[in-house]
Amino acid sequence: MANFAKPSVPRFTAEVYQNEFLPVGGRDVHAIVTVTSTGGATATRAALAGVAGSTAVVIMVDCSGSMEYPPTKMQGARQATAAAIDTLRDGTSFAVIAGTHEAREVYPGQGRLAVADATTRARAKEALHRLTSGGGTAIGTWLRLADGLLSNTTAAIRHGILLTDGRNEHEEPERLRATLDACAGRFTCDARGVGTDWEVAEVTGIAGALLGTADIVADPAHLAEDFTRMMENAMGKEVADVVLRVWTPVGAEILFVKQVAPAVLDLTGRRTAAGPRAGDYPTGSWGDESREYHLCVRVPAAAVGQEMLAARISLALPAAVPGQAGSGSASVLAQGLVRAVWTDDLAASTAISPQVAHYTGQAELAQVIQQGLQARKLGDIGGATAKLGRAVQLAVTSGNEDTAKLLAKVVDVVDAAAGTVRLKAKVADADEMTLETRSTQTVRVKKS
Structure with a gap:
């Protein structure tokens, strides 16, 4: 295991757990990779280039007609949004969107983001009186507006918080799916369902596609607590757009890559090419935390006594998109190796990590x-x-x-x-x- 760190950036480590021994004819290699980020300093691409990093957050609040039944839902949503605004760190860019069958800017308006300080937080909370219920539900429009607002910022950490109480009834499922595909990699998003009239698959699908968390808040009285916790977590993110880069040798095939802790999320289909025999899998933004990934690689069969490097796994910040701060070559944050060794020792080859x-x-x-x-x-x-x-x-x-x-x-x-x-x-x-x-x-x- 090799670790790489720079001054003033969190230290990433990658630990690999596996049984490297394969029986005669064995080809499938399984490994768990534990990735940990510690250090507590900003490490976005911009920070790596010597420029201070920043965060932008857009809060999307369901204001469809059903939010008034019972009235405590709308009241809880206003209180929760106010609590989230109070949690914003000074200097954070932010906006609030009211979502119905269309999306409407509540604060600050005019297609821009506000910068959090005592004045803008107070004005934003005053503007929450304009969160009133009426209309349908088209979540894709909310996400598209959020994406447009976030695209106007140079902030490296771009995050959304979405609250809904109902099903996405005023938009075709294909339209929402296309929106999620378009927004993936542009910002992360936590999604919450309040009450019990929303669709679990929709809310978890949004969070999964945008590498955020999903949960239920059955009682609106608990919304403020949950929003505060989500915003605190967003404020703790320090590294944006980290990828799990997997290199495999000639003849090897990746069967799957999954996040398995703190929650299960299949990343296999999200691979993007990263050079010869290498691919990147998105992991989103990181603070001080630890996550675990399950990798399965199918390698060519070999004779007893032979061994090979089945995969090299790196945590990396890829070269930035042209025109964005911090562009350049990829920065490798940590690395781990997955091995394959063929043996005729039955006890060794049948042991499971x-x-x-x-x-x-x-x-x-x-x-x-x-x-x-x-x-x-x-x-x-x-x-x-x-x-x-x-x-x-x-x-x-x-x-x-x-x-x-x-x-x-x-x-x-x-x-x-x-x-x-x-x-x-x-x-x-x-x-x-x-x-x-x-x-x-x-x-x-x-x-x-």
Whole structure:
């Protein structure tokens, strides 16, 4: 493992966990890469070029007619937005958008962003009185306006916060998908659903496409707390547009690249070319934090005793887009190596890395929860019971206590270790939606 750091930038490390031994004829190499960023100093492309970095945030608030039922939703949204504005660091560029079947600038207006200080924060909170409900829901229009506002800033950290209480009924799904594709890589976005009348797949899809977080806030009274936490997290981001760069040798094929902690997110289809036999996978913005990635590489078969470098994994800041500050060659922040060694020692080749085993189980846990809830919605009692029973088993054995508690609100657990459960006859919408929304959240490997 090699680490690279510069003065006044966070230090990135990459640790690789794997069983490098393959049996005769074996070709698939699995590895977990733990990436950690520490240091607490701004390290955007601009900072690496000696220019101070900056942050821009756009808050998108659903103002459709349904936000008035009950009135506490609209009231909670105003209070939450005010709390988020109060959390803005001085110098942060920001704007507020009201979203219905169209998008409207609430503050500061005229296609621009304000710069946070005591005066602009006070004016922005006063402008929140203009957040009134009425109209439909077309989330793509909100995101397109946010993208336009953020494109006018030189800030390296570009982030959105989106709140909705309903389904995207006034826009074709293809239009939203195209918008997400266009916005991907331009800014990150956290998405929240308030109440229980919104579509989980839409909210999690937005967050996943834009490398943000998704969650449910069933009670509007908790919105301010959640918005404050999201904004604090955004203010803690210090490095923008970091990529996971994977190089493989001739004849090797990447089967998948997934983020597996703190949540499961498949990055395989987001690869962009980065030179001969190398590809970049986006990871978004970083603060002081740690994430883990699961990589699977298929290598050419080799004879017993042979070994090869199966992959070289780097955390990198690619050369900036022409015209943006900090353009130039890529900066490598950390690096790790994945190896393959062929052996006829059965014990060595059949051993499973604890990290690989754990996160394979966490990915399965997310999948069986989603499959079980879908089967339940379709009236497939047997299928739902089997899938959610397996979910209980995986949650308990892996120590994922939060998910186990959420499952217990949907099923009666008879034998957790065996995965024996009974579906509850009646489940609150909020409990089912919370389980589905948070199904991809994972726990770390227990330290020995």
